[in-house]
Amino acid sequence: MTRKQLHLNAFLMGVGHHEAAWRHPRTDATRVLDVAHFQDLARLAERGKLDSVFFADNLATGPRVRNNAPAIFEPITLLTAMAAVTSRVGLIATASTGYNEPFNLARKFTSLDHISGGRAGWNIVTSGGVDEAANFGYDEVPDHAGRYDRAAEFVDVATALWSSWDENALVLDEESGIFADSDKVNTIDHRGPRFSVRGPLNSPRSVQGRPLLVQAGSSASGKDFAAQYAEAVFTAQRTLTEGQDFYRDLKSRLRRFGRAPDDLKVLPGIVPYLADTEADAVGLEAEFTDLISPEYSLRQLSWMLGTDLSGHSLDSPLPPLPPIEQIRGNKSRYQLVKNLAETEELTVRQLIGLLGGGRGHRTFAGTPEQLADELELWFDGGAADGFNIMPPYLPGGLDIFVDQVVPILQQRGLFRTEYTGTTLRGHYGLPALPSRTTSLKG
Amino acid sequence: MTRKQLHLNAFLMGVGHHEAAWRHPRTDATRVLDVAHFQDLARLAERGKLDSVFFADNLATGPRVRNNAPAIFEPITLLTAMAAVTSRVGLIATASTGYNEPFNLARKFTSLDHISGGRAGWNIVTSGGVDEAANFGYDEVPDHAGRYDRAAEFVDVATALWSSWDENALVLDEESGIFADSDKVNTIDHRGPRFSVRGPLNSPRSVQGRPLLVQAGSSASGKDFAAQYAEAVFTAQRTLTEGQDFYRDLKSRLRRFGRAPDDLKVLPGIVPYLADTEADAVGLEAEFTDLISPEYSLRQLSWMLGTDLSGHSLDSPLPPLPPIEQIRGNKSRYQLVKNLAETEELTVRQLIGLLGGGRGHRTFAGTPEQLADELELWFDGGAADGFNIMPPYLPGGLDIFVDQVVPILQQRGLFRTEYTGTTLRGHYGLPALPSRTTSLKG
Ligand SMILES: Cc1cc2nc3c(=O)[nH]c(=O)nc-3n(C[C@H](O)[C@H](O)[C@H](O)COP(=O)(O)O)c2cc1C
Ligand SMILES: Cc1cc2nc3c(=O)[nH]c(=O)nc-3n(C[C@H](O)[C@H](O)[C@H](O)COP(=O)(O)O)c2cc1C
Numbered sequence: 022m023t024r025k026q027l028h029l030n031a032f033l034m035g036v037g038h039h040e041a042a043w044r045h046p047r048t049d050a051t052r053v054l055d056v057a058h059f060q061d062l063a064r065l066a067e068r069g070k071l072d073s074v075f076f077a078d079n080l081a082t083g084p085r086v087r088n089n090a091p092a093i094f095e096p097i098t099l100l101t102a103m104a105a106v107t108s109r110v111g112l113i114a115t116a117s118t119g120y121n122e123p124f125n126l127a128r129k130f131t132s133l134d135h136i137s138g139g140r141a142g143w144n145i146v147t148s149g150g151v152d153e154a155a156n157f158g159y160d161e162v163p164d165h166a167g168r169y170d171r172a173a174e175f176v177d178v179a180t181a182l183w184s185s186w187d188e189n190a191l192v193l194d195e196e197s198g199i200f201a202d203s204d205k206v207n208t209i210d211h212r213g214p215r216f217s218v219r220g221p222l223n224s225p226r227s228v229q230g231r232p233l234l235v236q237a238g239s240s241a242s243g244k245d246f247a248a249q250y251a252e253a254v255f256t257a258q259r260t261l262t263e264g265q266d267f268y269r270d271l272k273s274r275l276r277r278f279g280r281a282p283d284d285l286k287v288l289p290g291i292v293p294y295l296a297d298t299e300a301d302a303v304g305l306e307a308e309f310t311d312l313i314s315p316e317y318s319l320r321q322l323s324w325m326l327g328t329d330l331s332g333h334s335l336d337s338p339l340p341p342l343p344p345i346e347q348i349r350g351n352k353s354r355y356q357l358v359k360n361l362a363e364t365e366e367l368t369v370r371q372l373i374g375l376l377g378g379g380r381g382h383r384t385f386a387g388t389p390e391q392l393a394d395e396l397e398l399w400f401d402g403g404a405a406d407g408f409n410i411m412p413p414y415l416p417g418g419l420d421i422f423v424d425q426v427v428p429i430l431q432q433r434g435l436f437r438t439e440y441t442g443t444t445l446r447g448h449y450g451l452p453a454l455p456s457r458t459t460s461l462k463g
Numbered sequence: 464m465t466r467k468q469l470h471l472n473a474f475l476m477g478v479g480h481h482e483a484a485w486r487h488p489r490t491d492a493t494r495v496l497d498v499a500h501f502q503d504l505a506r507l508a509e510r511g512k513l514d515s516v517f518f519a520d521n522l523a524t525g526p527r528v529r530n531n532a533p534a535i536f537e538p539i540t541l542l543t544a545m546a547a548v549t550s551r552v553g554l555i556a557t558a559s560t561g562y563n564e565p566f567n568l569a570r571k572f573t574s575l576d577h578i579s580g581g582r583a584g585w586n587i588v589t590s591g592g593v594d595e596a597a598n599f600g601y602d603e604v605p606d607h608a609g610r611y612d613r614a615a616e617f618v619d620v621a622t623a624l625w626s627s628w629d630e631n632a633l634v635l636d637e638e639s640g641i642f643a644d645s646d647k648v649n650t651i652d653h654r655g656p657r658f659s660v661r662g663p664l665n666s667p668r669s670v671q672g673r674p675l676l677v678q679a680g681s682s683a684s685g686k687d688f689a690a691q692y693a694e695a696v697f698t699a700q701r702t703l704t705e706g707q708d709f710y711r712d713l714k715s716r717l718r719r720f721g722r723a724p725d726d727l728k729v730l731p732g733i734v735p736y737l738a739d740t741e742a743d744a745v746g747l748e749a750e751f752t753d754l755i756s757p758e759y760s761l762r763q764l765s766w767m768l769g770t771d772l773s774g775h776s777l778d779s780p781l782p783p784l785p786p787i788e789q790i791r792g793n794k795s796r797y798q799l800v801k802n803l804a805e806t807e808e809l810t811v812r813q814l815i816g817l818l819g820g821g822r823g824h825r826t827f828a829g830t831p832e833q834l835a836d837e838l839e840l841w842f843d844g845g846a847a848d849g850f851n852i853m854p855p856y857l858p859g860g861l862d863i864f865v866d867q868v869v870p871i872l873q874q875r876g877l878f879r880t881e882y883t884g885t886t887l888r889g890h891y892g893l894p895a896l897p898s899r900t901t902s903l904k905g
Contacts, residue, residue, distance in 0.1 A: 043642065044637040056547075056577065080665065082648070086642065086645055087643060087645040089642050090666075092666075093665070093667065094574045094577065095567075095573075098575060098578065099578070101544050102543050102544070102546065105544045106547065120566075122562060124598040128537050131537075132541060133540060136498045136536070155659075155660075156661055157564055157566060158659040158660070159659075191496070193495075198483065198530060198756045201528045201532060202529075203529040206528050217597075217601075218597075221528075222524070223522065224534075224537075225496065225532075317640075
């Protein structure tokens with residue numbers, strides 16, 4: 022009997038997730054602008070038979086640009102360039118429901134799915150940043166509930182557009198001159214509170230029918246949204262217990278939407294520092310921590326906590342924080358950081374060190390074997406269906422994961438030794454969609 | 464002394480510009496969905512040392528999908544996949560100012576420019592279709608003047624965003640930890656009637672500073688817009704005299720915006736049917752004409768003329784047409800078709816035959832030598848700075864142009880035998896932009 026398989030996504034970011042990765046001798050900072058760097062990473066992920074690569078996104082750059090700028094390329098464009106040099110690995114782009122038009126975004130993902138032969142995925146985000154709002158005509162961030170309402174209508178419209186061409190609508194009958202069977206290309210006639218979209222989409226159904234739907238919200242509304250729409254969820258969980266709670270909670274919400282637990286894969290993030298000995302790995306992590314700019318980190322932390330910390334002493338604990346109701350942006354990240362600081366009684370400096378590698382995600386320092394143990398523990402322990410691997414530096418941090426951790430997981434029968442399908446949905450073990458997906462709501 | 468050089472753009476569309484190209488034995492219809500087909504076309508254009516390739520776009524598909532569907536891929540995505548397999552040829556994508564957000568679009572073009580090493584171009588369109596309007600919440604097409612006002616503000620915002628990072632803003636100083644010089648990354652603080660955008664863009668200045676700006680409007684407001692903003696203009700001109708008038712008119716408008724005649728290149732379109740003898744070329748064109756579906760063509764014509772022609776006899780002249788003031792969409796195409804039908808006293812069937820190849824663009828049937836003569840005549844005669852080559856079928860129609868027409872133009876000293884630069888602006892003989900482009904208005 023074969024064991025249940027875990028799923029691995031490479032979360033890519035510039036020359037590494039660590040905020041100071043670009044300063045470390047293991048990276049070449051100039052590659053942040055080099056498409057060949059990202060194409061190499063895609064090839065590397067494919068060599069490791071990973072399910073997918075993924076880019077986060079942010080529709081603004083603020084004063085923190087002084088020390089880092091994580092989202093230099095628009096993800097769909099960049100992933101298209103990476104699609105051109107690979108044939109199997111999935112390609113997941115973050116895109117905002119707050120500041121796009123459903124027709125345009127649905128179409129771009131269909132293009133990426135056509136171009137990549139069925140490897141597109143969409144990380145659905147609502148864009149909670151105030152800097153982002155200011156680039157799209159808003160003085161304030163639209164409120165949390167409103168953002169999720171818009172996201173739901175947006176995804177409903179996009180899903181309808183993706184189903185507006187039946188699978189066999191493209192006829193191409195040279196004899197009769199029938200290009201498409203117009204009975205199989207239908208308007209969607211959506212008229213909702215936020216969008217009116219007639220359709221059909223101007224592109225035939227793509228290989229997967231539509232992109233894999235991914236989400237990363239962790240508030241109650243975020244989790245309900247994921248339970249209704251998402252096929253994979255990225256999440257930041259720091260301990261096995263927290264991971265198990267989140268996993269159980271999220272899976273339990275699926276039934277309400279007529280979905281089975283396996284219809285949605287939960288992928289906690291992990292930032293791995295790997296070396297031949299645990300001591301060396303810990304030393305490596307410390308090298309990165311030493312490169313952190315407190316100025317940058319304070320800005321990041323201020324942003325996460327909705328509290329201006331500039332001028333606050335690094336060696337004191339956090340000042341009193343506003344209640345969660347006042348957080349308009351990322352409520353779950355606020356909660357995570359607040360809990361962490363309080364339960365472990367951290368000073369601001371200690372907190373910054375802990376967050377530097379993964380902005381709240383779990384970091385891990387050890388040998389490849391130890392990391393494999395840890396992943397197996399979470400997988401078997403009901404905290405994960407797979408993992409969002411966040412290399413602190415790139416390409417080296419992904420290279421070592423692919424060359425040294427993946428083979429161990431393969432030996433243990435936990436991870437594929439070859440791709441068995443060609444689509445991203447296939448890699449995640451999701452069934453192909455019916456020709457006409459009327460709705461995900463079942 | 465070297466002769467002034469002409470510019471050549473390959474206007475690509477599915478398996479050819481002729482509306483029935485997909486039915487002809489010289490094409491493989493299934494390639495409309497095949498990214499490798501488009502990558503081959505890009506390589507082919509680069510082999511011919513062409514300035515650029517170009518995709519039109521349309522944000523809707525209507526009932527005409529039964530016989531053809533020209534815009535299956537989103538252009539920026541498709542051109543990114545083509546960028547990945549080429550290194551010199553320019554990449555011009557159509558994108559709408561009507562149904563995008565300036566921040567998002569500016570960023571996508573910056574991504575394409577980074578990815579391609581400075582080869583991005585933007586064909587700026589205002590989207591005059593009623594099917595398009597219905598996909599973006601409008602019951603009617605926004606009026607012509609309003610569309611151009613929005614386009615102007617849109618391009619102003621985009622241009623400001625592209626200048627929000629100075630050329631040397633990205634510092635990457637590992638020692639000090641300075642990633643970017645924040646004094647050289649500035650907000651734009653745009654507050655206009657249609658857009659409020661704070662900026663800066665979240666991406667460093669790209670190789671060209673911004674994409675080449677291309678436009679194709681031919682109404683008075685369209686020409687003024689081009690004179691103010693565009694660096695290249697695509698246009699449909701059927702006779703040398705019309706071409707000369709348009710050229711003179713457009714160039715004369717430049718001074719008002721502080722620009723020199725050479726700052727904007729005029730590229731009339733031409734649909735070439737080529738063969739070893741003129742008779743064979745004419746025969747080839749007739750083969751395509753015979754494949755036209757009158758049903759499809761009547762729909763296209765109805766759309767161009769703002770008049771429902773379904774049921775109208777093919778062998779009668781056009782019915783009375785509404786006055787041009789009532790045309791909300793493409794006023795200049797309406798005028799061109801109306802003039803053509805009236806001055807040549809055509810029946811609807813004859814008109815359809817004439818329009819089938821290039822939707823109003825000039826078609827040409829002859830030998831490669833004859834085509835070269837014709838291009839030279841227009842170029843020397845002050846009607847063109849270059850041409851928008853619209854192969855009726857693909858890839859064959861581009862192949863024969865590259866292999867048989869380009870060498871003649873090169874022998875005559877009219878066209879480059881090697882690329883001399885690496886950027887699209889360079890190919891069009893435009894100077895590099897200063898580090899901080901405040902505005903194109905001079
Ligand atoms: C791994 C991961 C990646 C994320 N990527 C993005 C991103 O690229 N852009 C973004 O705006 N938000 C991103 N988020 C934030 C989530 O989309 C979401 O807004 C956040 O978790 C807050 O959710 P909540 O409002 O439901 O608490 C990410 C979150 C996680 C855990
Ligand atoms: C070669 C050429 C290509 C064009 N491509 C597009 C296009 O891709 N999408 C579009 O909406 N309009 C396109 N147009 C139409 C023009 O952008 C413009 O709307 C049209 O010429 C009408 O201009 P006017 O309103 O100033 O008369 C094109 C026109 C020409 C001549």
